[in-house]
Amino acid sequence: MYWCFASKETILCFFTLILIDVSHPDWSKINKHIFILSEAGKPIYSRYGNEEKLVTIMGVMQALVSFVQDSDDTLQSLVAGNRKYVFLVKGPLILVAVSSLEDSVPQLQLQLTYVYHQILSVLTGAQLEKIFEQLRNYDLRKLLGGTEKFLHNLLDMMDRDPSFFLESVQCLPIPVHYRDSIASSLQHAKTKSLVFAILITENQLITLVRPKKYNLHPADLHLIINLVNASTSFQSCESWLPICLPKFNDSGYLHAHISYLSEECPACLVLLSTDKDAFYELAESREKIIKRLTVKSNCIPVISEAITTNKYGLDYIIGSEIWHFLYKSKTYGQFVSPKCRPPYNTVEEQTRLQELYKYLHHRMHASAKPLKLVYRLRSQEALLGWISETFELYAVFNPLVSKTVAIGNVKRLMAIIKQEEDKLFIVNARTF
Ligand SMILES: *[C@@H]1O[C@H](CO)[C@@H](O)[C@H](O)[C@H]1NC(C)=O
Ligand SMILES: *[C@@H]1O[C@H](CO)[C@@H](O)[C@H](O)[C@H]1NC(C)=O
Numbered sequence: 001m002y003w004c005f006a007s008k009e010t011i012l013c014f015f016t017l018i019l020i021d022v023s024h025p026d027w028s029k030i031n032k033h034i035f036i037l038s039e040a041g042k043p044i045y046s047r048y049g050n051e052e053k054l055v056t057i058m059g060v061m062q063a064l065v066s067f068v069q070d071s072d073d074t075l076q077s078l079v080a081g082n083r084k085y086v087f088l089v090k091g092p093l094i095l096v097a098v099s100s101l102e103d104s105v106p107q108l109q110l111q112l113t114y115v116y117h118q119i120l121s122v123l124t125g126a127q128l129e130k131i132f133e134q135l136r137n138y139d140l141r142k143l144l145g146g147t148e149k150f151l152h153n154l155l156d157m158m159d160r161d162p163s164f165f166l167e168s169v170q171c172l173p174i175p176v177h178y179r180d181s182i183a184s185s186l187q188h189a190k191t192k193s194l195v196f197a198i199l200i201t202e203n204q205l206i207t208l209v210r211p212k213k214y215n216l217h218p219a220d221l222h223l224i225i226n227l228v229n230a231s232t233s234f235q236s237c238e239s240w241l242p243i244c245l246p247k248f249n250d251s252g253y254l255h256a257h258i259s260y261l262s263e264e265c266p267a268c269l270v271l272l273s274t275d276k277d278a279f280y281e282l283a284e285s286r287e288k289i290i291k292r293l294t295v296k297s298n299c300i301p302v303i304s305e306a307i308t309t310n311k312y313g314l315d316y317i318i319g320s321e322i323w324h325f326l327y328k329s330k331t332y333g334q335f336v337s338p339k340c341r342p343p344y345n346t347v348e349e350q351t352r353l354q355e356l357y358k359y360l361h362h363r364m365h366a367s368a369k370p371l372k373l374v375y376r377l378r379s380q381e382a383l384l385g386w387i388s389e390t391f392e393l394y395a396v397f398n399p400l401v402s403k404t405v406a407i408g409n410v411k412r413l414m415a416i417i418k419q420e421e422d423k424l425f426i427v428n429a430r431t432f
Helices: 006-027 051-070 105-123 125-134 148-160 176-188 218-230 279-296 299-309 347-365 403-419
Strands: 032-038 043-046 077-080 083-090 093-099 194-201 204-210 239-243 254-260 268-273 322-329 334-336 373-377 382-387 391-397
Touching (some): 032 051, 032 148, 043 051, 083 105, 105 125, 105 218, 148 218, 148 347, 176 194, 194 279, 218 254, 268 279, 347 373
Antiparallel strands (some): 032 093, 077 083, 083 093, 194 268, 254 268, 322 334, 373 382
């Protein structure tokens, strides 16, 4: 057992022993646990189990954090056995991740930041500060009631979906002229209070229109994607709800009009307004958008087809040599990746694949010694990572493939991506 604070070794060791002791019975099957508590040590959320029953362990966590704070330091992480404990103190909240997976400390810190943003999306930063200023011992679960499913969903997605550690989004591949005409339909529906118009499907972006002076940060976009992914109600009706996008403005809400384009087309339209009374105005915008997409450009069938057949994607590249890959364009802040095929067709295998990518990503970004090219042979596959000024590439190969053949494959892959760039990525940023 070891930890990061030599001078406080004995006491931290003592705390860690308690932590392991109180947590022992149920933890053997859990790969990654997440806790949220208040600075006063009150339980707010636990990924598994009932947070009521975890009062003791949360108490120890709070004591650990404040013990280190008292000596003007910040507890970031400690390792005990095969588990990493990562701590993040944000405003009045303490977030803790306990993981026996490959995730590195920075990757776990990033996940905790996403979790924190998920809470802000419901409450706003301003409200959160105010609540705990007034009542240090407040039980925040009262205000978060009903939104736990979004936290659960976010955590499950982060274990399977590379967009989070890549800090970028994936787009639905479609020919550029269709994407342009979809974007024009969104642009035409501009109203006074409309700030962002976004069309997404199955966690992929189809298009996005924004004001000239604001960008939509990928972290905010992930919150919207998670919201849509975790809800079933948007399929049946037009919804209207407040959402705080912390990177855009962490002290106020935007108001989201959310609906699917049609019963046949699983594309979800999200219109974000600054005006809380703009529901009808945006419902009218939605009508206009659908009309244009149907009558003028016939784009809805194209979107549906792109979703169901993945006709324009890169799945055909996957074969006996290259098994899977992630390619992130740094220029566009977007990535492309094929659908998972065997052997990566089960949740377990997808999680394992994700672990390989996280290992590679961390190995290449490790601040002490970042690397540009990595090739590793593992028992079940060969891994190749390559980072340049403009892209990041992570690929998984048949373990019998030599490094030279793998690099040959990757070069061919990149030539295809270059050629199909305007189909795979949103290359023309649209503004209102
Ligand atoms: C939610 O995400 C999962 C993958 O994490 C995906 O299989 C599913 O289709 C998504 N559902 C919606 C409604 O976007
Ligand atoms: C952020 O939200 C607050 C509260 O609604 C508002 O007063 C402020 O003007 C907003 N800031 C920006 C940059 O929109």
